[in-house]
Amino acid sequence: MTEAPDPARMIPDPTAGLEGVVAATTKLSHVDGENGILILRGKRIEDLAGKAPFETAVRHLWQDFDIAGGAALQAVFGQARIAAFAAVPLLEDAAPELSVFERMQLGLAALPLKGDLPDAVAIAGALPVFLAASHRIASGRVPVAPDNTLETATDLLRMLTGALPPDGHAAALNRYLVTILDHGLNASTFTARVIGSTQANLKQAVLGAMGALSGPLHGGAPGPVLDMIDAIGQPENAQAWIGEALARKERLMGFGHRIYRTRDPRADVLKAGLKLLGPDNPKVRLAEDIETAALAALKRAKPDRPLETNVEFYTAVLLDAIGIDRTLFTPLFATGRTPGWCAHVLEQRQTGKLIRPSSRYVGPQAG
Numbered sequence: 001m002t003e004a005p006d007p008a009r010m011i012p013d014p015t016a017g018l019e020g021v022v023a024a025t026t027k028l029s030h031v032d033g034e035n036g037i038l039i040l041r042g043k044r045i046e047d048l049a050g051k052a053p054f055e056t057a058v059r060h061l062w063q064d065f066d067i068a069g070g071a072a073l074q075a076v077f078g079q080a081r082i083a084a085f086a087a088v089p090l091l092e093d094a095a096p097e098l099s100v101f102e103r104m105q106l107g108l109a110a111l112p113l114k115g116d117l118p119d120a121v122a123i124a125g126a127l128p129v130f131l132a133a134s135h136r137i138a139s140g141r142v143p144v145a146p147d148n149t150l151e152t153a154t155d156l157l158r159m160l161t162g163a164l165p166p167d168g169h170a171a172a173l174n175r176y177l178v179t180i181l182d183h184g185l186n187a188s189t190f191t192a193r194v195i196g197s198t199q200a201n202l203k204q205a206v207l208g209a210m211g212a213l214s215g216p217l218h219g220g221a222p223g224p225v226l227d228m229i230d231a232i233g234q235p236e237n238a239q240a241w242i243g244e245a246l247a248r249k250e251r252l253m254g255f256g257h258r259i260y261r262t263r264d265p266r267a268d269v270l271k272a273g274l275k276l277l278g279p280d281n282p283k284v285r286l287a288e289d290i291e292t293a294a295l296a297a298l299k300r301a302k303p304d305r306p307l308e309t310n311v312e313f314y315t316a317v318l319l320d321a322i323g324i325d326r327t328l329f330t331p332l333f334a335t336g337r338t339p340g341w342c343a344h345v346l347e348q349r350q351t352g353k354l355i356r357p358s359s360r361y362v363g364p365q366a367g
């Protein structure tokens with residue numbers, strides 16, 4: 001019988017949030033924080049986001065799982081949206097105090113997984129429907145039925161507003177959804193893998209991942225970026241406002257990242273997408289001025305700690321520019337990350353191993 005490893009000899013220190021602990025091997029994504037590189041299955045994020053629609057990027061991520069056979073993902077995601085819309089009356093009957101995110105969880109919990117569609121397709125296709133319907137219900141409007149002939153990004157915007165979006169808005173949302181598709185073993189992805197390792201179904205793993213995402217340390221940053229931009233108001237206010245915030249030891253939202261020690265590559269992808277929307281949005285110009293002032297102030301205040309622009313900063317500005325309400329940023333993140341969560345669960349299942357780490361006991365000894 002093999003002796004179990006002694007937890008007391010395990011390194012690094014687990015009290016640091018498992019930082020530095022390798023908990024899985026994966027072919028899905030690689031985050032090189034030192035060099036500011038994000039790779040999804042052998043392709044840099046810059047070669048996917050803005051170059052391919054969401055469905056193409058998902059197909060790239062899912063290529064080893066044969067989830068939908070040879071079918072085009074745009075078509076099967078469209079079928080999944082139609083199927084998911086049958087659950088919308090349940091969302092309309094739910095308690096009014098539920099948030100959009102909670103209604104999405106409710107819809108997913110009620111979603112049948114015994115139809116003709118693979119589970120990953122049914123789940124990933126359902127989230128845009130539940131997001132749009134929940135938002136319209138919360139604002140007193142009637143949900144809009146999906147159009148299965150459209151790409152996911154275009155139909156999501158149409159279901160939110162009731163009208164076909166401008167091409168530039170759909171392209172911007174496609175860029176965002178691809179950018180957040182997968183990002184290593186973050187808290188929600190790790191949660192999904194742990195649940196998947198128990199052989200629980202894919203729906204339960206995604207619901208668990210959504211629960212992890214709901215915490216403000218993981219999924220809550222883009223909205224406060226807009227709050228900061230609104231508070232600054234004008235470019236000439238940026239330097240003074242930022243200086244005062246740093247003097248109060250406040251965090252500047254949208255800057256710094258636990259993994260990246262240089263600029264987050266996703267920030268540049270989203271900033272490039274903003275430029276395609278045109279130069280006339282005053283909030284975009286204000287954001288660029290704030291970014292310049294913030295980076296200079298952070299370099300002066302913390303010269304030994306690199307704090308660069310992260311994905312949340314230009315996520316907030318891009319989504320605001322295409323009319324996405326800031327209360328939808330976390331629900332939209334869940335929608336874009338769901339195919340990544342599904343991929344990690346399926347990859348974990350291939351190992352056949354239950355994730356069962358050890359803990360180090362530091363309580364009182366028995367008498």
